[in-house]
Amino acid sequence: MTTELLKGTNLYLVGMMGSGKTTIGKHLAKLLNYRFIDTDDVIVQATGQSINDIFAAQGEAAFRDIETQVLGQVAPYTHTVIATGGGMVIKQQNWSYLQSGLVVWINVAVDELIARLSRDKSRPLLQEGDLRHKLTTLLEQRQARYAQADATVVYQHGEKVDAIASRILDTLQTVITENPATSTTLDH
Numbered sequence: 001m002t003t004e005l006l007k008g009t010n011l012y013l014v015g016m017m018g019s020g021k022t023t024i025g026k027h028l029a030k031l032l033n034y035r036f037i038d039t040d041d042v043i044v045q046a047t048g049q050s051i052n053d054i055f056a057a058q059g060e061a062a063f064r065d066i067e068t069q070v071l072g073q074v075a076p077y078t079h080t081v082i083a084t085g086g087g088m089v090i091k092q093q094n095w096s097y098l099q100s101g102l103v104v105w106i107n108v109a110v111d112e113l114i115a116r117l118s119r120d121k122s123r124p125l126l127q128e129g130d131l132r133h134k135l136t137t138l139l140e141q142r143q144a145r146y147a148q149a150d151a152t153v154v155y156q157h158g159e160k161v162d163a164i165a166s167r168i169l170d171t172l173q174t175v176i177t178e179n180p181a182t183s184t185t186l187d188h
């Protein structure tokens, strides 16, 4: 049902590190018969370096430039679910690309993010200092940007990936039905 309503419009998943963008995005793409792209994966493939290595060797600003380039490269696609990195929403320039599709914020409480990420070594911004403080500070800086999303799904404790994915589709159906102009990719 939502597949027809979307008319090929891309879905961009935004939210904090650990919120499940990559995991849920893959599932969502299967449900919609869409392609799946993770901007971090594209960066790793294109540079031949891990995200940790890029941050260590070139710094965050260089990573953000590559991230914007990658977003610009994938935005012209249709029928694609794009899992973004948690910091994608920061740059205003990125919103011109994000707004070519429908943006979904997966809103997960900091306590749950801590439980998921306490042993994670793949996210350079979380490797030093207190994890709760880092996540809380980042969320404070980003929350208003995440809230610019077209749809928000709040994670319910213990909710499985397939349940969140189908709730995202239900929410999008409501958003599109209430404002049909939101899904227009293939109309022009």
Ligand SMILES: Nc1ncnc2c1ncn2[C@@H]1O[C@H](COP(=O)(O)OP(=O)(O)O)[C@@H](O)[C@H]1O
Residues within 6 Å of the ligand: 015, 016, 017, 018, 019, 020, 021, 022, 023, 024, 083, 116, 158, 159, 160, 161, 164
């Ligand atoms: N609904 C969920 N319940 C429990 N764990 C989850 C859920 N969604 C994702 N995870 C786990 O949380 C971690 C981060 O997920 P990931 O998809 O990489 O998030 P993101 O791409 O937003 O950083 C992974 O270990 C993943 O298995």
Ligand SMILES: O=C(O)C1=C[C@@H](OP(=O)(O)O)[C@@H](O)[C@H](O)C1
Residues within 6 Å of the ligand: 015, 016, 017, 018, 021, 022, 040, 051, 084, 085, 086, 087, 088, 122, 123, 124, 125
């Ligand atoms: O929030 C961030 O600034 C980042 C999130 C990461 O992606 P995930 O959100 O998929 O973990 C990755 O892009 C990089 O480590 C920076």
Ligand SMILES: [Mg+2]
Residues within 6 Å of the ligand: 021, 022, 038, 040, 083, 084, 085
């Ligand atoms: Mg991810």
